[in-house]
Amino acid sequence: MKKLKILSLTALTVSVLVGCFPKASEVIRALPVESKEQILAQYNSEQIAEGKVLFTNNCGKCHDLKQPETRNPEQWNRIVKRMIPKAKLNDRDGQLVRAYLIVNAKEN
Numbered sequence: 001m002k003k004l005k006i007l008s009l010t011a012l013t014v015s016v017l018v019g020c021f022p023k024a025s026e027v028i029r030a031l032p033v034e035s036k037e038q039i040l041a042q043y044n045s046e047q048i049a050e051g052k053v054l055f056t057n058n059c060g061k062c063h064d065l066k067q068p069e070t071r072n073p074e075q076w077n078r079i080v081k082r083m084i085p086k087a088k089l090n091d092r093d094g095q096l097v098r099a100y101l102i103v104n105a106k107e108n
């Protein structure tokens with residue numbers, strides 16, 4: 001009986017914690033499709049440079065680094081929504097990587 005109580009308490013705690021901290025992917029997934037100009041209006045060059053470092057350190061673990069100029073902004077908008085959760089980046093870092101990729105993307 002006691003074991004059951006502990007077990008259900010644990011389950012309750014876990015579900016509350018999960019509910020309170022939405023997954024990184026939810027915030028990233030909700031971001032609108034943005035152009036280079038829209039990104040440049042929101043991020044400064046330091047943030048873009050930090051995005052590059054985060055990209056280099058986190059995006060080449062499972063495959064070669066897919067360089068920004070191999071995709072256009074629209075493609076990156078879509079792809080990062082899948083890859084940022086894979087790279088386990090938090091919302092802030094994920095958005096910086098996204099900004100770096102979109103700003104340096106090839107033209108459409």
Ligand code: HEC
Pocket residue numbers: 055058059060061062063066071079082083084086087088097
């Ligand atoms: C945990 C492993 C993992 C990590 C970390 C990872 N990827 Fe991927 N990536 C994959 C796999 C698996 C595929 C192929 C399947 C797919 O497209 O979903 C892929 C495919 C891709 C593609 C090709 C998709 C397309 O539609 O053209 C790009 C571009 C890409 N990744 C970029 C990134 C970037 C940028 C990061 C860092 C934020 C990253 N990946 C981190 C596993 C990973």
